[in-house]
Amino acid sequence: MKRIFEINKNCTLIEAVSENIAELGKPAIRLLMKAGEARVNGRKQTADCMLKTGDNVSIFMPQRFEAIKTPKVVFVDENILIMDKPAGFDVENNLLSFVKKTYPLALAVHRLDRLTSGLVVFVLNQPAFAALSAAFKQRGLSKVYYAKVNGRVTKQGVYTAYLTKEADKGEVKIFDTAKTNSKKIETQIEIIKAEKDSSILKVGLLTGRTHQIRAHLAHLGHPVFGDNKYGEDAKTGYKDRQYALCAAEISFIALKAPLEYLNGKTFYSTIKILD
Secondary structure, three states: OEEEEEOOOOEEHHHHHHHHOHHHOHHHHHHHHHOOOEEEOOEEOOOOOEEOOOOEEEEEOOHHHOOOOOOEEEEEOOOEEEEEEOOOOOHHHHHHHHHHOOOOOOEEOOOOOOOOEEEEEEEOOHHHHHHHHHHHHOOOEEEEEEEEEEOOOOOOEEEEEEEEEEOOOOEEEEEOOOOOOOEEEEEEEEEEEEOOOEEEEEEEEOOOOOOHHHHHHHHOOOOEOOOOOOOHHHHHOOOOOOOOEEEEEEEEOOOOOOOHHHOOOEEEOOOOOOO
């Protein structure tokens, strides 16, 4: 299958492809780039090639890419849109571009790591944006994740630790005791299945900090499978992998107008990463 489109602004080739074929996600797009399947004005180009308005881009998509998972609508009304995001989609870039093709007024309210799958909520108007933003800050909703981790987990319950950000490295550090500029975190863990070398966990966030689940589980000695930053997989140097982590449920508890009608409702991801 071949996709052809014209550039309407100055940008890199990978930025253009991400916007125009957003359903692929960046991992698949990078594979297309490496395979030389992208041409600009008839000539093969690299991902970082600069394009200008009026350039013509053609992408040949081999059959193996046709089965790539695409985001699915879980719920939509006049105020909000809940999408089920496969791993590989960046919320603020290619997923939002994908959503805006159908819902041009959509705004992202929260983030989900690119290599994490699961539910992402968008709003479709400013009153809904204000209400949902407040709910995230005031714990007016709850989210449940499922994770497959290294090692056999033997204890469940609420784990407490302290988190500091290392902005220059784009990562966080976890400590058992408070440190300068640290923030307290609480992570609730329920064991779904525990085997000799791996466990499947149901994880709840009592606090919501950057990379909290991945970093906290790694600190406990049970990094998420596929985590190339905090887990054992970091040693391999591989990138564009899928974390065995899914934002599986979102429940609305104390939303204010105009979203109060959603209180008491729970929505579920259909993505199965732990089979």
